[in-house]
Amino acid sequence: MKPITLTLCGWGPFRDKQTVDFTKVSEKGIFLITGQTGAGKTTIFDGITYALYGSMSGEIREKNSVRSDFADADTPTYAELTMMHNGLLYQIYRNPEYMRPKKRKNGGQAMTKEREKAVLTLPDGSVMEGSGEVTRKIQEILRLDYRQFKQISMIAQGEFARLLTASPGEKTRIFREIFDTALYDRFASVLRDEANTLYKEVMEYRHRMDEDVRQFHTEDEIWKELTSGETHPYEQLMDRLEVLEKDCRREEKKAARRLEKLDQEMVELEKRIQQAETDQKAFQKLRETKARLEALKGQSGDMAQKEERLKRGEHAAEIRAEYQQVNGVEKQLYALERQEKEEEEAIRREVALVQECSGIYEKRDLLLAYYDLSQSMEELEKRKAAGLNRQKQLEKKLLCHQQDYLEQEKRTADRQHELTEAQSRYRRAVIGLAARLVEEGKPCPVCGSLEHPHVAGTGEDVPDEEQLNRLQETYDQSAARLTALHGQAAAARAEAEGQAEQNRQLADEENVLLEKKGSFSEELVSFASIHNREEVREQAERYTGLIKGLEVRRQNKERLSADKARLEKELAAARESWEKALEKGGFAGLEAYQEAVLEETDRKNLSEAIARYRLELGSAAELCSHMEEELKGKEETDTAPFLDKRNSLLEEKKREESMRTRWSIGASDAARTYGLLKEKKKDMEKKEKAYGIIRDLDNMASGNNAKKLVFEQYVLAGYFEDILEAANLRLRRMTGGRYELSRVEEAGDGRSKDSLEIRVMDYYTGKYRSVKTLSGGESFKASLALALGMSDVIQAESGGIRVEALFIDEGFGALDTESLDQACGALMGLVESDRMIGIISHVPELQERIASQIYIEKKNTGSHVR
The missing domain is CATH 1.10.287 (Helix Hairpins)
Structure with a gap:
């Protein structure tokens, strides 16, 4: 990237629009950005980095604080950069978010927020907008992010002087950020965590196998001896488990044969017990049947009374129809009289209701x-x-x-x-x-020309x-x-x-x-x-219904009067028939009839009870005779001795079953424990093998190696030596071949160090010395050489990206005339036809040596560029 023009407006010390035309100062490749302290020299590089990435170059500068205090209310704040990259022209416009006064006619001082904006115009004329989108596109074009661009294109004031004398730990932190070597530290951490995890898994397998051993219980003395130590010999224990399983299976078969013999004895004994119990039940049933027969014979007198009661009830049932006829007619006559009174009362009520509903009916x-x-x-x-x-x-x-x-x-x-x-x-x-x-030399396939200038x-x-x-x-x-x-x-x-x-x-x-x-x-x-609609309809319908109902009730009253006269005649005839039936049935009167009456269900139950008694009496007599014949010549047998013998056999069988179960469980436990140990031992050996590999890698990466050097330090040492090698190309030229930087590898006692400490070879004395012994000018030369060397290495690590513009901020004030000439000569050596170097400095000697200058003029109304 090579800047063509940079425009800053309302930005920092610049009150209004200021444009830097880099084409006027970059013809010789090197130019000076100079001016008074605080005029805004570094602001030029800030404007370039902000236009490209929306970020500032300084550590403490914030993009939302760049609004110029000198700017008028209607002056905008923005940065606009025109640059050339790979022969193509790009234009970028950005403004940060800032507060500015509102434009009010009444002179008010209210503030409003100007939103952040970014616009990128591409070589083909297309436009892209949006801060994030523009930044991503710039990173894609330049193949550098903000951090890499800052490290490659800007040698910041005092930054590399601090790096020159920084402690090895501080250098590690700086280079880790620049070269992103935290990856190697994270890699070593991953190895360490993986080794710890695998070790824990191996130990977990051992703990689980030890737990399996502890859970296996046996009185075997050999097993107890093998498990008495702190560690267990798993192979020997597994061999012993196979022996114990075989012993238990042999004893289990012996117990099974003894149980089979006991089962045969139990079958014979159960047959004898069953026969004795059958005979006892038969004798007991005979005694019960005889007792029941005697009880039935004692109920004969009661059965005779029941037969007499049943006979009178049947006579009463024969004349029941005449009795029911009289009762029926009497009930009908009573009901008619009650209905006749109810109709008369209803007629009086409905006449009153008809009068009540007539008013609504008319409307x-x-x-x-x-x-x-x-x-x-x-x-x-x-x-x-x-x-x-x-x-x-x-x-x-x-x-x-x-x-x-x-x-x-x-x-x-x-x-x-x-x-x-x-x-x-x-x-x-x-x-x-x-x-x-x-x-x-050949014709163009389009126009046929032999020359091809473009x-x-x-x-x-x-x-x-x-x-x-x-x-x-x-x-x-x-x-x-x-x-x-x-x-x-x-x-x-x-x-x-x-x-x-x-x-x-x-x-x-x-x-x-x-x-x-x-x-x-x-x-x-x-x-x-x-009144609502429903009430009107109901009252009208009620009126009509009442009129019709009143006529029906009057007709019903006339019908009831006729029915009453008819029933009175039927009642007289029924009473005459009832008197004749009482006399025929042999009953002295109504009371005698009612005492003899039995319901049909009662007569049926009584008849069935008499028949059931006669059946049970004959059945009991016949059963007694049959059972006495069957038991003739037999005696009852006591089952107590047989039961005692069975209890004895059951106890013995229980003991044998317990022994068989014990041997079976012992064999199963031994087989199960053997299987668990075999499976876990196989898995543990796999984990141990993996742990051995990872543990060796962890030892190498974490410093447990011959050089006592951790992985990240090893990588950083390689980068550092590349940087020192590139730096010495400039330092030897700037110091007339006197000084050369190198890395301190070991301390005097042979112990390895962090590998990032610098020493300097002084060829005047032929000895190494500390960089802290260098004078101010010598330190600047070494710092500048280190910065340029780092820039070369970073470019190489960034895929060979070329730095077409390099800015160096201050540091030349500590150099004498000869050193200044040497430094300028080294910088001129960097200049190529397509590369420019800008030095940010207010040193007068540089103003004399470098003809192309951008001068920042500081005034009380804001700075100006010329």
Whole structure:
């Protein structure tokens, strides 16, 4: 990057617009930026770094504090840089966020905030905006970020003098930031953490295997001896577990054979116990059956009384129909008399209600018409409210569609711009591709000329046909979306206008209904406010119903009177038939009949009880006879001895099962423990192997090596020696070959150090000496050489990027005349046809030696550039 012009306005010490034209001072490659202290010399480099990256060069400078105190209210604050890079011209405009007075006619002092802005104009004329976007594009063009640009292009005041005498630890921190070697320290930390993790995993496997050993319980003396130490011999323990498993399986089989013999004895014993218990139950059942037979015989007298009671109940049932006929007619007659009285009372009540409902019945038609009109007006009000609400929603919807259309219109324009720009780059690239066919001395494939003074390049960031097709497709989709949104907006507008017309029609309809409502009398309106529609309808319907019901009730009363006369005749005939039936059934009167009456269920239950008694009596007698025949010649056997023998066998069987289970568990535990140890031992050995590899790498990276040097220090030492080698190329020239810088590798006692301490070889004495013994001028030379050497190394580490502009800030005041000549000579050696060096200094001797100068003039109204 080579600056062409830099414009600063309202910036720091510069009150108004000041432009630095670098083309006027860079012809000889080296120029001086000079002026009084505080005039704003370093501000020139600040402006360049801010324009490129939106950041300042100084450690304590902030981009939001650069607004000039000298600037007028209407003077903007910005930096504008025109630069040349790889033969192409770029222009960058930036302004920071700052507070400025508002422009008010009344002279007020209110403040307003000017927002941060960045604009990049590319060589093809295209424009990119946005602070972050511009910064990323500059990093892409220059292939340097802000930190790298500052380190390569700016030798800051006093920074490398401090680096020259800084402690090794301080140098480590500085170089770590410059060369980003914290990666190697993090790598060593990762190795250390991985080694610790693997060690913990190995120990965890050992702990888990030890826990498996502790959880295996056995009385085996060999096992106890093997596990008595602090560490366990896992191979021997696994061998012993195999032996213990075999022993346990052998004992388990012996116990199983003994249990089989006991089971056979138990089967024979159970057969004898079962036969004895069967005989005991049969004798017991015979005794119970005999006792039951005797009890049944004792119930014979009671059964005779039940048979007599059943006989009288059956006679009463035979004449029950005549008795029920008399009761039925009496109940019907009583019910008719009660209904007749109820009808008379109901007729009196309904006559009074007819008189009460007649008033509303006469006005019913007018009232219902008034209610219909009121309901129509209420419904119209709801429709009006819904229409107004609908109209608001449609207007809001129309606004949303309009906003969507405007946003899509902007996006479509952006897509069209991207497509046009890509097509332009593609067309230019086609020309560049054709230019590749041009060969010196041969005719041009386009124009036929044998001379080719200006061959076109292909350019950068050239799209291919697939990218152009994708951009065209994106633009077509965006345009289609814009057309769809236009249709939606038009439809929404039509819908909103239609709803507004409906709302106007509803208002006209409301006026018509109001005129109709005014035609009703105040008396009717007042009556309608007391009674609602439902009450009027109910009263009218009630009046009509009462009239009809009253006629029906009068007819019912006449019918009831006729039925009453008929039932009185039927009752007399029924009573005569009942008297004859009592005499025929042998009953002295109604009381005797009622005592004999039994319900059908009671007669059935009584009959079944008598039959069941006779059946049970015969069955018990027959069963006793049969059982006595079966048990003839048998005796009851005591089962106690058999049960004692069974208990004894069960105890013995329980002991044998316990032994078999014990041996089985012992064998399973041994097999399980063996499997656990085998699996974990295999995994542990894998972890131990991995741990051995990582542990060796960790030892090398963390300094446990022959040189006692950690990984990051080893890398930094390599960078440092490259820097010193590059620095000595300038230092030898600036000191007439007297001094040469080198790295201190070991202390006097042979111990390794941090490897970043500097010593100087004085060829006048042929001895090494500390850099702290150098004079002020010698220290500056060494610092300048170190800075230039570091710049060379950083360039190399940044992919061979060339520094086309280098700024050196102060430090020349400590040099004598000869040293100043040597320093200037060394700097002139850096100058090439396409490289410029700017020295920021107020030293008068430099003003005499360097003809090309940018002078910053300091005044009480702000600084000026010439």
